[in-house]
Amino acid sequence: MKIIRDIPEMGHVSCKWKRDAMTVALVPTMGALHAGHLALVQTAKAHADRVVMSIFVNPAQFGPREDLDRYPRDLERDADLARSAGIDCIYAPDPTDMYPPDFQTWIRVERVSQGLCGTSRPGHFQGVATVVAKLFNIVQPDFAVFGEKDYQQLLVIRRMVSDLHIPVRILSHPIVREPDGLAMSSRNQYLSDKERLSAASLFRSLTEAQHLFSSGERSAKRITEAVTNQILSHPYTTIDYIFLGDPNDLKPKDPLNDPSLLAVAAWVGKTRLIDNIILRLP
């Protein structure tokens, strides 16, 4: 497994594979790998002959008071995990190569970037869309795989790919969870033991919402109340947002249709966690 840092070198490696009639899949990550990332790798391997994992903590998608400096970085550990998962190449560019001082081009996906995390994290999805387009142009993959935990991000990327006709097929993988239901996230390592117990309340609230929905509840207001109560009944928790609405265009709905998206963002101590579920009848 190669670790590439240089932009042109990454292009050459990918080009060579394609000249040899091999397909390439990209798994974009910010490192701090966990089982969720490794599931993306398996999806990538199932579709393409060669798999590139990018590891890049993208400054452009962090707000000024967010955790850019604190975000866990351990390339050696990540490389070991990636190697065991059967990755062909890690692409870990340098931030100053990705954003030189005269950098000034941004991609903005307007409507699906609004609301939800777009409200709590202004500029976040512009940073995501821009870096993903850059990675696509550098790596030239046939496929790219994203996790469904970052549901709004997945919509933003699908919309960008479609609007700009980017020749990459976007694949997604369902959320991978810890035994108690907590969605895998690199940020889970910020949690103290006590906070970790409270963090499971997000998934519990989604399960409760699915129960209500299955028993015929269609009121977004009442489901929001149940989700709120479930999360706030645990210590250290604060709710950022609870969204209920259309899974395709992220428009809030009340009463709800089948299917509907329930997306939750909450703080547990100083750690912001997100989770989501598509509410649907069996």
Next chain:
Amino acid sequence: MKIIRDIPEMGHVSCKWKRDAMTVALVPTMGALHAGHLALVQTAKAHADRVVMSIFVNPAQFGPREDLDRYPRDLERDADLARSAGIDCIYAPDPTDMYPPDFQTWIRVERVSQGLCGTSRPGHFQGVATVVAKLFNIVQPDFAVFGEKDYQQLLVIRRMVSDLHIPVRILSHPIVREPDGLAMSSRNQYLSDKERLSAASLFRSLTEAQHLFSSGERSAKRITEAVTNQILSHPYTTIDYIFLGDPNDLKPKDPLNDPSLLAVAAWVGKTRLIDNIILRLP
């Protein structure tokens, strides 16, 4: 010569050429072809095995009070000219395929889009950058050729290509002029006979500025005065802007360095014309 309107078909044709180890150049135009466009085609043919000309009057780069509806469209005449110039394929997409109702992704090149035409035509360069990125993704060219008359546009596109690592080499061609010096432009056909005479004042003002610069004048203020006087001494003329400054980052300078960019936009009657020259010592 093929005329393609369908997005996937254009991709397939280009892919097939590349599979046969042929290089592809794109000449993006809005049609209403003139000798300036045909010079771009010759540059394209000198670099690539296959040449695609796109003909698309891009609504996204016109302001609400601009000439989108009036802009000359004559695909039959353009196809004849393109065929004679040795184009392999015209790509003429449908506006509703390029901008479906749920379209919402925009590319913004920040600094070099500001000032000059960016001030007179808000949103223009966002429309240009976005459509050029779309065309690049659809046609997948190795080269793309742009005219130097749209100097700021060329900088915007070079910047976008560099910032987003788009794997297309940008080529440019010097301004092609009428016998009296007027820069070739599809909009010249808007001019009445009398306005056409006045339109030559733009080039005359550039020539005068080059004379002053060559004789040692470095004051942007005095060169601006000379350019203004030259243009306004002709009937029907109004000045939109006169820019003197750095040819790379479009920062105004006074006194001027060698080389400097002089870029002019002026109205002749109801027609807005642009022209430019790099002032440099011999």
